[in-house]
Amino acid sequence: MKIKKLLVLSLATFLVSQCAMFKGAASEAAADATVSYARDLAPLMEKNCAPCHFPDKGKADMLNDYDKVRRHIRGILYRVQLDPSKADYMPYKQKKAGWTAEEIALFQTWQAEGFAP
Ligand code: HEC
Numbered sequence: 339m340k341i342k343k344l345l346v347l348s349l350a351t352f353l354v355s356q357c358a359m360f361k362g363a364a365s366e367a368a369a370d371a372t373v374s375y376a377r378d379l380a381p382l383m384e385k386n387c388a389p390c391h392f393p394d395k396g397k398a399d400m401l402n403d404y405d406k407v408r409r410h411i412r413g414i415l416y417r418v419q420l421d422p423s424k425a426d427y428m429p430y431k432q433k434k435a436g437w438t439a440e441e442i443a444l445f446q447t448w449q450a451e452g453f454a455p
Pocket residue numbers: 383386387388389390391397398399401410413414417418425426428429430433434436437
């Protein structure tokens with residue numbers, strides 16, 4: 339009898355944990371996240387990565403919304419931290435100013451906190 343109760347209990351725990359895993363992408367972000375894509379990062383993308391990664395003039399892959407920036411976050415962080423003389427460095431060929439260390443840190447915090455919208 340005791341074993342049966344234990345089994346039911348562990349099954350319930352398992353199901354609850356499975357549900358938690360399937361919550362929507364945005365709700366993964368910690369409720370107390372300090373960096374928000376819309377408030378803090380979208381303006382930085384626009385300032386330093388437009389027009390090339392934005393519609394209308396952009397010819398490179400678009401990086402103009404939450405999903406795209408989130409999907410490319412590793413590539414973004416990799417490229418902006420390269421030596422500016424490297425071919426992969428972004429902004430491309432230094433045609434625009436790069437982010438400051440503080441601005442790059444915002445993207446790193448956003449990633450660490452779970453990508454708050
Ligand atoms: C002057 C135009 C220009 C600007 C400004 C620019 N980029 Fe790019 N970017 C490009 C081009 C062209 C490519 C494709 C060539 C390459 O991969 O190097 C590219 C490629 C990339 C890629 C690779 C995409 C992929 O699918 O692998 C990333 C990530 C990226 N840029 C991030 C940025 C970020 C972040 C900024 C702003 C800080 C930025 N770029 C600013 C022109 C630009």
